[in-house]
Amino acid sequence: MSALILLLISTALVNNVVLIKFLGLCPVMGVSKSLDSAIGMGMATTFVLTLTAAATWMLEHWLLMPLGLDYLRILAFIVVIASVVQFTEMFIKKASPGLYQSLGIYLPLITTNCAVLGISLLNVQQSYGFFWSIFYAFGSALGFTLVMMIFAGMRERIALARVPAAFSGAPIAFIAISLLALAFMGFSGLNV
Amino acid sequence: MFTAIFSLTILGATLGLALGIAGRFLAVEANANVAELEALLPGTNCGQCGFPGCSGAATALVGGAAPATCCPVGGKALAVAIAEKLGVRLDLSGVADEAPKLALVAEDLCIGCCRCIKTCPTDAILGAPKQIHNVLKEACTGCAACVAHCPTEAILLHPVPVTLPHWVMPKPSSAVSVGNCVTSFAERTAWV
Amino acid sequence: MGLMEKFFGISWGIHPEDHKRPAADAATRVMPMPERLYISLAQHLGAPALPTALVGQKVKKGELLAKPQGVVSAAIHAPTSGVIAAIGEIPAPHPSGLPVLAVTLAADGEDAWSETLQACDDPFALEPDEISRRVAAAGVVGMGGATFPSALKLSSSRKAGVTTLIMNGGECEPYLSCDDRLMRDEAAAIVDGIRLMLHATGAKLAIVGIENNKPEAIHAMQTAAAPFGDVRVRPVPARYPVGSEKQLVQTLTGKEIPAGALPAEVGVVVHNVGTAKAVHEVVRLGRPLVSRMLTVNGGLVKTPGNVVAPLGALVEEVLAFAGGLAAAPARLIMGGPMMGMSLPHARVPVVKGTSGILALSGAEVADHREESCIRCGHCARACPMGLLPLEMARHIQGDDLKGAVKLGLKDCIACGCCAYVCQSHIPLVQYFAHAKGTLAAEDRARLRADAAKKLVTARNARLAAEAREKAEVAARRKAEREAAAAAKAAVAAAAETATEAGAAA
């Protein structure tokens, strides 16, 4: 049990998927204008990440490995991810049209969110077990959501700040997230 | 070779089937945005947007053919409302938020031709043939439809005078100029 | 009080230097009648009054000049006897300096009261609604500065079943002492007015809240109220803005008025002590509201004090009567320094809500350049409403009015505590006033657009009906024409056959 908690902390804070592994930067920069949509995006990504981790584990261990189709891994994974994202999109469109509007293009783009594919591939690479994979993915997604939320809060402040014209928009967002990464550096080497 | 083709086909077919079923359960009928947008628009059908009447503009807005700022009569407030409804980002830089205007008949120029009366979408102009016309200021929307039809340029738009109950405290002219500069960075660095 | 507030203690409000003395201790002076009075027709909250007097008409003091227009409005009476010289626009006592419609009255110097005034020796025998009616006819409005028509408050309180009448003698604004002075001078009249208002509202108890920095007023009021069990005088701690309605009700009764609701929601109604004095004069003596006590104060006033001035006297004349100014003021204010209005110049008239005229020096105004907000949070702690002024101002700076409304802009009472404590000298209240004004303008525009839409629909329906009618007429004509042609043809055919037959015959 404690091992699982430590895994969650390690994946969410110490080896944060966004700030330490630099995966999934696209939605972090794109959907962090408001806290509400950031939380929505975080939850959608958490859902997709966890589900695909389970699906790709099964695919890897029950189909690709027995049949020796390792070379098809990326292709097969992408197909699975795309389907899960498609499903998520349908669900959000039905359940929360407002969130669907605010996520816009970034919702279908979860398909190409490198964090999703990256975590699935890392799971294979580190040959985790089924539940371990799921928790690894869930922890990473938590870290992603955490960064999304913190960064969205920061950007809401920045949006009203008198940022010099040369830095307003993307430049100041990048500077802010780099400083956030600096703060996360403090967790490096955390003995857990 | 055969296993690869077969397994991927099966995978694709399974996922496709699952998505198809999900799609049936999570179907959302196409949003009836046109009617909602038409309700937002002024409904004067003045044609200043370049589309055939307000319903035409609503269709164009939903189709993405018109920007949210297309209606000059509604001004900034309407553009914001439309953008919110459509969930699009708004560039207000092109919208001059002019003070409301009303049509006014210059009595020495009016020849009583009744042409303006026929064009007024809100029946705001009173008059009879060979009699000087008058604008009901309660009904005039300042859409300027009448201006072009006057053969003697007797009808023109004038800003509504500010009255005591309608006076608005001006926004403080922010004395803090840091970062408020509109000049480009290159221009500013020229000083160094 | 919630647990959180209990734990962290009351923190709202500020303790500004009050500058109330020596003006409060100086004896009241009655201003002589000026030669001309400029009586504004918009001296109250709501629709301006409709003038009933005509130019050139001779009026007596207390005669009706303008009648209320609409539900929320108030009547206006002649402050002295004389001839109406004009009805036209004059500069309003308002920061914008925009014109307002006013009656100009040339005084005849006799200052003779009208004979038709209706005095009453035993007003407690009157029906409560009759008192409200007389108060309405006399044009009494809230004398604290909000100028809401008092009669409306009296009659609606009765309907709402109000149990407690809160009398506002807080006068927490610095510099002002007109209520203080009134309570010292006319405690008996005020207590009588309070009892009349109890009668009119049906409330069982009146609590007079007086800031504890006015011991003389507290003493005078306690003495005057002693014979009556239903009028209690309660000192409240001096703290700005304890004289604000919601804060006073909370301090005196512990009850919190829900946002957007009237005090009647918690069974109370709040009136100013000055209003009680006016009610007393109306009901006992039949005299409408034609003059008021106001404080002339500020660093540049030579002899600060309280003055009874007729409504419509120019600020210039009031200042001159009070002893004049030592130098040209840096700012001229009507009302208190925290919520009062800056005046465009001194040639504007005294109105029913004028609680004071302040001529402040540059040092008192302390004008500073606006600097960046450093988020020190002093404004949030000072705000008596529990708002976050810095966040609201930030949103308004960025033209995000909706964001400001979400943060509670509509709950702001514009007391000015936030701007008073602001280290960066940010004109927070101006941001809020600007945003509120803009939002109101947007609401008006929306109403207009809706009305226009109705007109368009009506026009389209009319055009459609006309077109249909035209088509019907055309169709009928066509049918008639065809019928006529057919008939003609038939006749012709018949004639032909007849001729043929004839020929054959």
Add this chain to the structure above:
Amino acid sequence: MTTDYLAARAFASPHAHGGGEIRRTMLLVLAALTPATLFGFWLYGWSAFFLWLMTLSSALFFEFMSLRLMGQKDARRTLGDGSALLTGWLLAMTLPPWAPWWVAVLGALIAIVIGKQVFGGLGQNLFNPAMVARVALLISFPLQLTAWVTPLPLTTLPAPDFIAALHITLGQTPLPDAMTSASLLGYAKTELARGIGLAQALNAGHAPPLSWLGVRAGSLGESSALLILAGGIFLLIARVIRWQAPAGVLAGALIPALIAHALAPETYLAASTHLFSGALMLGAFFIATDYVTSPITGAGQLVFGLGVGLLTWIIRTLGGYPEGVAFAILFMNALTPMIDRYLKPRILGRTWSGRPLGTTTTGKGA
């Protein structure tokens, strides 16, 4: 009669002001820092003074240059608000006293330009500028930023004289090995990593002394925790800062430290060690109370402080760095907008969720 008055424009109320000024607040904070700084000068000699001077002057220089670059006309006036001075001063307090000059200049550049001015200047930054610079320097130049020296008070003999100290600051004289020393926290961390229990490590003769007076190795401002505390109390009395954030920081660090030390004294440092070493005191009273980058409400400041304290303890105890105050503050700075969003005061007449109160209620818990 003098009523020849004509207002230039519509003035908004209020027409009176309480007299508070940014400059005054900043000066009070600087005054509160002075005793601890003077003590640092005495403890570490002229080099410390040169470093301090270098940091402050470069902070002012970069602030001035940034303001000019952004086209502000009276940059000198803005400079006078003292905020750049304070940032530079706080940064200097966290640097090793014998650090070379370029550390000071680079630190000031990062603090003022990247930490503050690109966000729009005073009041607009999200992170505490001094802490941004401190962390950036620590990650970029770990060697220079952990080169602590044994205290050599000015009055003692082996202390470098004026010229020698200047050489040290200019980086021409490498630090003699005999003078370098580890800070207590760093020492404890290395010893623990070597598998040596704390009781043994701290009993050994060469362990850095834990001195309540502060005569020990450390950065300029961390050595005299008591003087920092005195400065903090002065600020509390002067009502420049409020108790919530400092109390939160101290409680957040002390509570886990007390529990852990009671459970396993061999692996966890005592609470008093945590309290009086490193930048905890400075962080609690001077950095966690930074107006701009901490929450507005008291409750928010308490949460902020608790977070800083707890994270500091976690990083010190479990993390890879011996000191965690700067990281903890940066992390909580990032969380501040969210704290502000969720911990708002209750609006009078409304419930905590913002709905108008129901009928005749007097609020909950009355």
